[in-house]
Amino acid sequence: MRQKDNQVKIKKLPDLENKITVIYGSDIFDMTLKILNNINLKSHLEPNSFIGLKPNLVLNNPPSNGATTHLEIAEALVCYLQEAGFDNIIILEGSWVGDSTKAAYRDLGWQEMAEQRGVELLDTKTDDYVILEHSGHKMAVSRTATQLDYLINIPVMKGHCQTKMTGALKNMKGLISDSEKRAFHRKGLHMPIAALNVALPQSLIITDGICGDLDFEEGGNPVPMNRLFCTADPVLNDSYMASCMGYKPEEIEHLRLAAELNVGSTNLAEATITELNEARVPIPAVVPGAKVSYLEQAVDEQEACSACYANLIQALARYDERYNLSDFFQDKIKVGQAFKGEKGSGFGSGICTAGFSTFVTGCPPSTPEILDALIDYKSK
Ligand code: SF4
Incomplete structure (x- = not known):
């Protein structure tokens, strides 16, 4: 069946589009509630709405490994929405081709949470599909997704071997059929992802930046970043994510294309960014993967806050793509509160390293x- 774009019911939340709300910490449930209360989400939603939550369960792998969404974010969303009187909630996701969404739901605690909270779980691999079309791309999309009133996307902030990073825009791929996922790859991913985001809008994004992977969507190199951020504009969300990872928005092809198709704005300078607490x-304790261990050879870390450490690791990953990281293996980069007052x-x-x-x-x-300063330092 063919369904036109304008038959998709998902509503946008324009009042929240030019704002990014950031929170740091490790109590993920509480952090999520604080964000939802801060933006007063319930005041933006119409009563009796059908609300979908879209996590990233690309494979059956615990979030501590860097690939998947922490369950606590979805659970806090469910609690918040139910308390506000929204009872028609569904969690919907389809793992990548070859992996079982149902196994991820079962093994990562989603099934148990959904049963306890009275929320439906949908494996989009088993849903009916409707064909949406935009920019010459026809896409088989989960029928249930098109019937939502609001879609709340919960991507993970992480790297990707083909698209450099994967965030709110690319996470929508879990709402298409497996055969469509293969077709997206054949078409090079970027334009189909941008077109999908025109055909199937999202209402709100809460990005899981707790410990996403440095460079692979399947995890293995988690970087503790201890942050969540929220906005209603997926392009702005991914532009902020790109910045956190040391990229410019225009370096991410599907992000650039989505902006050209007016999915959202890349203009971080004009956005209101509110940090609800300090990043300290x-x-x-995370066992670093091989890539992070390699990057850490350039770092002398002593009592660093996780945001400081994570921003440095992301900058070093970008530095290593263009220059020689071993420049810093002897002359290691200092980071952390233990360096306060030290000179060198x-x-x-x-x-904290102002004495250097x-x-x-x-x-x-x-x-x-950090990246600009590293390049400047080594060019002297
Ligand atoms: S500069 Fe020091 S106090 Fe500030 S975030 Fe970094 S390590 Fe923490």
Whole structure:
């Protein structure tokens, strides 16, 4: 069956589109509630709405490994919405080709949570599909997704071997059929992802930036970043994510194309970015993957906050793509509160390292600021 774009019911939330709300921490359930209360989500939703939550369960792998959405975000959303009187909630996702969504639901706690909270779980691999069309691309999309009043996307902030990063825009791929996923890859991913986001809008995004993978969507190199961020514009969301990972929005092809198709704005300078707390969260105990271990050879970390550490690791990943990371293996980059008041030569990241001959100010400095300073430092 062919369904025209204008038959998709999903509503957008324009009042929340030019705003990004960020929170740092490790109590994911509580952080999510704080964001929802801060944006007063319930006041933006019409009563008796059919609301879909779209996590990233690309495969059956725990979120601590960097690939999948933390269950606590969805659970907090369900609790918040139910308390506000919204009872028609569904969680919908389709893992990548070859992996079982049902196994991920079962093994990662989603099935148990859904049963306890009285929420429906849908494996979109088993749904009917309707054909949506945009920019010459016909796409087989989950019929249930098209029937939602609101779609709340919960992507993971992580890298991707083909598209550099995967966020709100690319996470929508879990709502198409498996054969369509294969077709997207044959078509190079970028334009089909942009077109899908025109045909099937999303209402709100809460990005899981707790410990997403450095460069692979299937995980293995989690970077503790301890943050969630929320906006109603998927392009703005992914532009912010790109910045956190040391990319410019225009370097991410599907992001650039989505902006050209007016899915949203890449203009972070004009967005209102509100941080609900300070970024001073200790680094949690995470066993680093091979790539992160390699990057850590350039780092002398002592009592760093997780945001400071994560921004530095992301900057080093981008630096390593263009230059020689071993430049810093002897002359390691200092980061962390233990360096407060210390003096020395070399490069420091963050205001705590202000006693070093070169340092990036900020608490924490952003990934682009660190990357620019590293390049400048080594070119001298
Ligand atoms: S500059 Fe120091 S206090 Fe600030 S985030 Fe970095 S390590 Fe933490």
